[in-house]
Amino acid sequence: MDIKFPIFIEPEHFIIKMKLGFKILTPQSTSHIQDKFLIITVRQVALYLCFKDVLFNHRVCETLANAGHDVTFIRVTVYETDFTALATPKGVKAHSVNASTGASFERFEAAQSESLFKEYSLFDSQRYTGSGVMFMLETVVKSCENLLQNKEFIEWLRRERFDLAFTHMFEACPIGLIHHVKIPSWVWLNSAPLLDFVASSVGVPLPPSYVPPMVMAVKDSMTFTERLKSFVGHGLLSILYPRTVTRPETAMFRKYIDPNFPDLGELSSKAPLVMVNSDELYDFPRPTLHKVINIGGIGVDFKDARNLSGEFATAAEKAKHLVVFTFGSIVDMTKMPESWKGSWLAAFAEFPDVQFFVRYKSNDLKDRIPENVLLSKWLPQADLLQHPKTRAFITHGGYNGFQETLSAGKPAIVIPFFSDQPRNAELAEKLGFGIKIHKSEVSKDTIVSALREILYNKKYSDSAQRLMKMIRAKPVPASQLLVRWTEFAAEFGALENLVPYGINLNFIQYHSLDVTAFLITFIGVLICIVIKFALICIRLFSKKFRKEIGSKPKIKKQ
Structure with missing residues (x-):
């Protein structure tokens, strides 16, 4: 209770x-x-x-x-x-x-x-x-x-x-x-x-x-x-x-x-x-x-995926490849701009041998979706990601999905929105298992280009598989x-x-600005002293030289 x-x-x-x-x-x-x-x-x-x-x-x-x-x-x-x-x-x-x-x-x-x-x-x-x-x-x-x-x-x-x-x-x-x-x-x-x-x-x-x-x-x-x-x-x-x-x-x-x-x-x-x-x-x-x-x-968990059921199993059975698409629980995909919705659907239609599973909570697209797109208010995300036919995950870059992608060893296309998502998108690119699309760049052409690259360039899946194996083999x-x-x-x-003692230091002490200022001042003063000494030496030697020149007897011309 x-x-x-x-x-x-x-x-x-x-x-x-x-x-x-x-x-x-x-x-x-x-x-x-x-x-x-x-x-x-x-x-x-x-x-x-x-x-x-x-x-x-x-x-x-x-x-x-x-x-x-x-x-x-x-x-x-x-x-x-x-x-x-x-x-x-x-x-x-x-x-x-x-x-x-x-x-x-x-x-x-x-x-x-x-x-x-x-x-x-x-x-x-x-x-x-x-x-x-x-x-x-x-x-x-x-x-x-x-x-x-x-x-x-x-x-x-x-x-x-x-x-x-x-x-x-x-x-x-x-x-x-x-x-x-x-x-x-x-x-x-x-x-x-x-x-x-x-x-x-x-x-x-x-x-x-x-x-x-x-x-x-x-x-x-x-x-x-x-x-x-x-x-x-x-x-x-x-x-x-x-x-x-x-x-x-x-x-x-x-x-x-x-x-x-x-x-x-x-x-x-x-x-x-x-x-x-x-x-x-x-x-x-x-x-x-x-x-x-x-x-x-x-x-x-790194467990094997459970068998798909219902419409998910039927769609997966017919397809050559699978792609999972969701922006998680934070981003309501039904509120995407119409230009985005049209771009996604048009891009998916370019890949008839790929079945796209999309988490979408509304029915406003039911008359527009291509045959290879399945819309659902809920997806068995972990099971789909670990399905042997799955080739990519389209995501907003949230950390849960990010980790599930890596645990399944699948490459990702990331469209980040806020918080740590842009960072995660950059990280996916750096680690070699992801492609980033900026929000301002979402269009049919950019989506098609990213899909072709992620689906048919083996380097992304190889990087994802390597990371998956490293994570599973981690010592502790x-x-x-x-x-x-x-x-x-x-x-x-x-x-x-x-x-660490560093938490007790103020900004100047932590960054050694006082030490830097002292060293710059010391070196500056030292340089000034050296220059001053050099100038004095030059003047002394020049006076002596002029005196020696002036003291030499002049030779009269015959």
Whole structure:
């Protein structure tokens, strides 16, 4: 039976209770006790804006429960409208918490729908306001105030005496709450690759010369202009998160909890562990820290596909090749511009021997679709991707689909929209298993060209197969990293020995600008001294030379 606290918010964070008492484990062994975990997620924010966040957290819950831990999952609602979340993983206790702030989900949905099919630059404010990102952040920050006034929940949390907490990447409020109720250890969970503000907070270096901001659509090899944008972008993004999240929420803690409450930015910088939904085998190589644990692909099984049924089986049986096309749960394909719809259908008609499976929720195209196109409101995506006839996946580049594509060893055509999707598209190209199409370039010709290249150039499928084999042969699986590091952090607490001293340095010290200025000044002064000395020597020798010339007797002409 669900426990309903009056108010609680935050997107995607876990709080974990563990009964300490560990033994040394061999690689084959598991914990000899049952640890108790509490996992909290905001239902609507993550379900619509970042469905991958909800799914990723469910997979983490399930993995911990399967390892023998007692997991409690709290689902939190923020908007007035409620939605059905994913089914609770087996072995996980689910509680429901109402944290509605009165915000309109319809407003958020409308703002996002209007912006998805438009192209924005990195510095265009519409990239953030139009997509609903700023609205989401404002809603979450406002909900923090409700949380801090919910004394019943806070006291319950304190009484439970949790040993470890997970908190989601977008929020700082639970970090303060963890500190307030004295939970001894916590993990900062990223449902995407390592976010820039998380990296900056915990001291991971962000050299803009080859580590661009996540929302920037470039590879790690950049032109001068791209490096300039990367440099400026990192600077702007480093200001955005403190101004929109940590500072307002710190003020709330000082208002409702303690006037001397620590700055949430300082608390976040000392995160014992950071767990990231990424994998070094399919990410851009970059600087990192020992505390950053890659658990990408967790819960993505490498099992053989189940047999297709119904209309999917019939269509697959008749076709020579299969292509799967979906923009996931975030992008409503029915709201594509008419020019896009016509371009896709016309392009698909150029490949009569290929069966296209398209996730599409409306019937407005039923009289226009070619014979080789099957529209469905739902697709057995994993089964289709692993089907032996499948040759490509057309996707928006969301991280769930990105990982499922790699686990199936299939090449991809990526049309990114926002967030980490442009980065993922660049990554697919760099790794050799994908082709990117910009939103502004969607047309019949570009689609046909990309399909011909991905279907008939073997290098893409070869690269995808190689990556699949590397992932499956990885020495330590993500599930083991999650369980073992979580237990380790719960046993040893804050893990101060993993905190880099760099978080204590100011901008000038961190970048050694004072040292650089000193060396430039020293070398400049040294050069001036050498030049001055040289000039003095030249003058002395020139005077001596003139004197010697003047002292020589003149020879009279006969």
